Structure formats: C-alpha cells, structure tokens
Amino acid sequence: MTKRMWMAVISLLGLFLGLYLTLFHYGYIGSLACGVGSCERVQTSTWSVLLGIPLSLWGMGFYALMFILAIAGIQPQYADSRGLSLAMFLLSGWGVLFTAWLDYLQGWVIHGWCEYCLTSGVFVLILFVLSGVEWRQMKSLETEELTAG
Amino acid sequence: MAKKRVDTGRGRKTGVVKTAxxxxxxxxxxxxxxxxxxxxxxxxxxxxxxxxxxxxxxxGTVTSPIDTTLPKVNSQGYVMGSPGAPLEVVEFGDFECPQCGRFTTLTEPDVRTHLINTGQIRYRFIDFPLDMHRNTWNASRAAACADQQGKFWEAHDALFDNQDKWNSEATSNPDKVIKPLLEPLVPDKAKFDKCVDDKATQAKIQAHWQIAMARQVQATPTFEFGDKKVEGFVTYDQFKELVDEQLAKSGKGAPSVGGDTAKKGVVLPVKPGA
CATH class of the missing domain: 1.20.5 (Single alpha-helices involved in coiled-coils or other helix-helix interfaces)
Structure with missing residues (x-):
C-alpha cells in the first residue's frame, strides 16, 4: 500500500473517532458523567467547543478533508500531484499545531487527559509524518525529472 | 522543454514507462x-x-446493581420529600459537575413536581466533591452553611443555575462569587458569611464524601434507586421508569428516613416554571 492509501485509512479512523466523540458530546452515546476518568471532564469543559461548534466536529472536518485529499491522491490523474502532497502536509501540520494546543489545555488548564483526544493526536502525527515523507519524495522526484530533462 | 516523466508506481495511465x-x-x-x-x-x-x-x-438507562453489603446511608445528606414515601432516591452530586447541573436544570423540576411533591419518592442529595473540580468544596461548604438556616435547596438551585459564574474555569476565588449569590437567600447574612469564611461545614462535607466513597460511587451524578444505581445525566422519563420499577417490586421496605433537612421539616421548593 502507498503512503496515500495509509493516510486515507488513518483519516477514516480519525473521522469515526470524531463521530464517536461528537455523538458522545450530544449525549447519543453513553451517559455523560463527571467521573474518575478525565475524558468526560475534557469533553464537557468550556474548551470542548470552539465558535459554538464541538471540537470533535472540527476534528471530523479535518479528517474528512484529509480523507478526500488522500483518496484523490490515489486516483491516476493526481498520482504525481506535488500540490496535493503539499496540501496534505500543510493541513496535517496545522493539525499537529492544533493538537499541541489541545494537549496543553488538557495538561495545564483542564488538568485531565482524554484518551480519545490523545489517540486522535497520534493519528494526526502519523498523517503529518507520512505526508512530510511523501512531499519530500515528490520534491526529489521532480528534481530528478528536471535534471534528467 | 518537455519533462521526461518516469513511473512512480502510482498508476498513471498515460506516458508511463513500464520497467517491470x-x-x-x-x-x-x-x-x-x-x-x-x-x-x-x-x-x-x-x-x-x-x-x-x-x-x-x-x-434504556444503563443501570448496575448495588452491593447490599456496602455501608448504608443513614442520616447523611439533605432530604426533600415525605418521610412516609415508599422509595428514597439518593443522588451523589458535585456542584461543579456540568452533568449534575444539567440534571438539576432539566430533569429535577419534573422530579419535584411529579414524584416528590406527590409523595411517591423521597429525595436525598449527598455531596461527592470530585478532586477534578477545584471550586466544588467551596460550593458544598456554602450550601451546608445555607442549610444551617434551612435554605439548602434554595442554595442548591442557585449554585447549579450559576455554575458557570463560580466554577474553576470562571474564578480562582469562588467564595467571592458564591457569597453574594447565596446571601439574599438566607435570613442571617452575617452568620452565613462567617460560616463560609470559617469553613465551619468542612467536616460535614468530608462525611458526605466518605459515605460516597464507602458506597463505591465513581462518578457524578450517581443515582441510587433501591438496589440499582445509574451514573450520569438521566432524563425525567428514564428517572420515572426506574422509580416505577422499584415501586412495582413487592415487599420492598423504604430505606431509612432522616437527614439534615428532613429533621427540620423543610418546605419543598419547586423551581419557577416547573
């Protein structure tokens, strides 16, 4: 499997993780309680909503976009698109920065860690690394092509 | 100058130089x-x-059985309702817990109107201040101070209704917000203020916390309906279903009566609009 295929799979996993947390946020899955674990605490804190939209929904948007880009990147007509690689690299880079801010909030402001948010953070990091390696390869490939040409 | 394309293994259909x-x-x-x-x-x-x-x-609501060997709730907590009610429902709650606030705002008015005031159940609230909530002990102590003047339930409602004004995300000095919030509710403001400042009710809240721990409460809100418990927010329909189930069980004796407010013969408040 190519890196773009792996990115599509991971984005899809992230998309469903975001869907689970969104359904949890609105009370459709599991009882919301303030418990010994910190996930409920993080999910019910004031930081769990940005501009009136739950963070999990923002996350779903991010993963959906990454999934679409990765699927597009698998198609023959975009297989050599360096722009697509750059877009995925920049998007996942923004995701890494956003995740870092969320981790800071969990650790130093809310004082609780949500395991689902941390899992999502790992997904974003993998996407960032894969898209970074992919972009570098595409760049060097183009350099080779230009040199050869 | 045209670029010479090479096969990257990505499956371009045109212009691909196949090597293998x-x-x-x-x-x-x-x-x-x-x-x-x-x-x-x-x-x-x-x-x-x-x-x-x-x-x-x-x-339906996910319930779990309560271990019958656990220490019983006797006179701890604050009681609302008739001593003769056939069923007692116990809530272990945390004033800073958002879901406890949601229950108080959305479900409890119906519970009071249709179940407590009609004599079907008696309701007991026991503080279970969680470590994760920095300001919850201040709220529990202040509510207990209001209780000294027979105003626990009024303080309870005011604290939950204004949770966002005094919780740990809103302030690092909760007493400064809680005192003016509850002062209008109590007859003797000076006595209330002194009680809050002296943390005079700390031991009582610790006793409440200990009974919650002894009964293996893990989350707030936790509701005990006879031999069953449920964690988290519940709707009125879910609450009533659990009450009906317990009431339907034949030969079940009502748990002990008592509690801080029951002894004082408190008048049951119903929130406006309930």
Missing part, C-alpha cells in the same frame, strides 16, 4: 485490493460499533 510491466501491475492491483478491503473493514466495523452503542443508549 505485468509484475508491477499485479502488485499494484493487489495493493489496491488490500486498500479497499481495509477501508471497507474500518467503515463497517466503526458503523456497527457506533450503531450498537447508540441503540444500547436509546434502549
């Missing part, structure tokens, strides 16, 4: 099959899990 022809094509085809299979497995697995989880929730 059919072998490479077969590998790519296998790779595609694995990919689409993986996508299908992830999608089907996730949708099945999510559907199961949401159906389970819609099917």
């Amino acid at each position: 022809g059919s072998v490479k094509s077969a590998r790519k085809s296998a790779s595609n099959r694995v990919f689409y299979l993986l996508i299908a497995v992830v999608a089907v697995g996730a949708i099945t899990a999510l559907t199961y989880a949401s159906t389970r929730q819609r099917g």
Whole structure:
C-alpha cells in the first residue's frame, strides 16, 4: 500500500473517532458523567467547543478533508500531484499545531487527559509524518525529472 | 522543454514507462485490493460499533446493581420529600459537575413536581466533591452553611443555575462569587458569611464524601434507586421508569428516613416554571 492509501485509512479512523466523540458530546452515546476518568471532564469543559461548534466536529472536518485529499491522491490523474502532497502536509501540520494546543489545555488548564483526544493526536502525527515523507519524495522526484530533462 | 516523466508506481495511465510491466501491475492491483478491503473493514466495523452503542443508549438507562453489603446511608445528606414515601432516591452530586447541573436544570423540576411533591419518592442529595473540580468544596461548604438556616435547596438551585459564574474555569476565588449569590437567600447574612469564611461545614462535607466513597460511587451524578444505581445525566422519563420499577417490586421496605433537612421539616421548593 502507498503512503496515500495509509493516510486515507488513518483519516477514516480519525473521522469515526470524531463521530464517536461528537455523538458522545450530544449525549447519543453513553451517559455523560463527571467521573474518575478525565475524558468526560475534557469533553464537557468550556474548551470542548470552539465558535459554538464541538471540537470533535472540527476534528471530523479535518479528517474528512484529509480523507478526500488522500483518496484523490490515489486516483491516476493526481498520482504525481506535488500540490496535493503539499496540501496534505500543510493541513496535517496545522493539525499537529492544533493538537499541541489541545494537549496543553488538557495538561495545564483542564488538568485531565482524554484518551480519545490523545489517540486522535497520534493519528494526526502519523498523517503529518507520512505526508512530510511523501512531499519530500515528490520534491526529489521532480528534481530528478528536471535534471534528467 | 518537455519533462521526461518516469513511473512512480502510482498508476498513471498515460506516458508511463513500464520497467517491470505485468509484475508491477499485479502488485499494484493487489495493493489496491488490500486498500479497499481495509477501508471497507474500518467503515463497517466503526458503523456497527457506533450503531450498537447508540441503540444500547436509546434502549434504556444503563443501570448496575448495588452491593447490599456496602455501608448504608443513614442520616447523611439533605432530604426533600415525605418521610412516609415508599422509595428514597439518593443522588451523589458535585456542584461543579456540568452533568449534575444539567440534571438539576432539566430533569429535577419534573422530579419535584411529579414524584416528590406527590409523595411517591423521597429525595436525598449527598455531596461527592470530585478532586477534578477545584471550586466544588467551596460550593458544598456554602450550601451546608445555607442549610444551617434551612435554605439548602434554595442554595442548591442557585449554585447549579450559576455554575458557570463560580466554577474553576470562571474564578480562582469562588467564595467571592458564591457569597453574594447565596446571601439574599438566607435570613442571617452575617452568620452565613462567617460560616463560609470559617469553613465551619468542612467536616460535614468530608462525611458526605466518605459515605460516597464507602458506597463505591465513581462518578457524578450517581443515582441510587433501591438496589440499582445509574451514573450520569438521566432524563425525567428514564428517572420515572426506574422509580416505577422499584415501586412495582413487592415487599420492598423504604430505606431509612432522616437527614439534615428532613429533621427540620423543610418546605419543598419547586423551581419557577416547573
């Protein structure tokens, strides 16, 4: 499997993780309680909503976009698109920065860690690394092509 | 000058210089099959899990049995309702817990109107201040101070209604917000202020916390309906269903009566609009 295929799979996993947390946020899955674990605490804190939209929904948007880009990147007509690689690299880079801010909030402001948010953070990091390696390869490939040409 | 394109193994259809022809094509085809299979497995697995989880929730409240050997609740907490009610429902709550606030705002008015005031149940609130909530002890102490003047339930409602004004995300000095919030509710403001400043009710809240721990309470709100307990927010329908189930059980004796407010013969407040 190519890196773009792996990115599509991971984005899809992230998309469903975001869907689970969104359904949890609105009370459709599991009882919301303030418990010994910190996930409920993080999910019910004031930081769990940005501009009136739950963070999990923002996350779903991010993963959906990454999934679409990765699927597009698998198609023959975009297989050599360096722009697509750059877009995925920049998007996942923004995701890494956003995740870092969320981790800071969990650790130093809310004082609780949500395991689902941390899992999502790992997904974003993998996407960032894969898209970074992919972009570098595409760049060097183009350099080779230009040199050869 | 036209660029010379090379095959990157990504399957471009035009202009591809095939180096290993059919072998490479077969590998790519296998790779595609694995990919689409993986996508299908992830999608089907996730949708099945999510559907199961949401159906389970819609099917009813998730209850668990209470270990009958655990220490009983005797006179701890604040009681609302008739001493002669056939069933006592106990809530272990945390004033800073958002879901306890949600229950108080959305469900409890109906519980008071239709179940407590009609004599079907007696309701007991026991503080279970969680470590994660920095300001919750201040709220519990202040509510206990209001209770000294017979105004616990009024303080209870005011604290939950204004949770966002005094919780740990709003202030690092909760007493400064809580005192002016509860002062209008109590007859003797000076006595209330002194009680709050002296943390005079700390031991009482610690006793409440200890009974919650002894009864293995893990989350707030936790509701005990006879031999069953449920964690988290519940709707009025879910609450009533659990009450009806307990009331339908024949030969079940009502738990002990008592509690801080019951002794004082408190008048049951119903929130406006309930």
